[in-house]
Amino acid sequence: MLRVAGWLVFGTLMAAAGYELALALGAGSLGPDPGDDVAGSTFVQVVAFLAMVAAAALAPFPGVRPSSAALFAPAAAAYLVAFYFTYDPYYAPTLRRYSEGNVGGWWIVVVAVIAVANGVLTRLQPPIGRYTTSAVLVLVLLTTLFAGDGH
Secondary structure, three states: OOHHHHHHHHHHHHHHHHHHHHOOOOOOOOOOOOOOOOHHHHHHHHHHHEEEEHHHHOOOOOOHHHHHHHHHHHHHHHHHHHHHOOEOOOOOOOOHHHHHOOOOHHHHHHHHHHHHHOOOOHHOOOHHHHHHHHHHHHHHHHHHHHOOOOO
């Protein structure tokens, strides 16, 4: 059961990252009024945040395969990076990206590198990496929340 949950969480994070990447590349459009987001965007964000919380909770359990646990933090970082370059609906209809807000790009790079390094650690040393994955996922989640609140 935990093995399936681990792969489901990974798949959810990757699907959310793909959705945010499509938005960053111009798919969808913001509404005519400030705060009007692309249809479904809020739902995807909530699902991604819940998937990060679930991944942080699942990572320490030995029933989750190290191969899937090693992908949790990099998948969350992929979501963070794609989200960072999407348009902020607060400024609609102006096309201002979250990257123009209060979180610097250097911090996004640092968090993404930490997440990828954690994935490598989890793959090579599962007993250690399983626990650090939870902390890294909390870091990615908080960074995503702060990046999205840049007004």
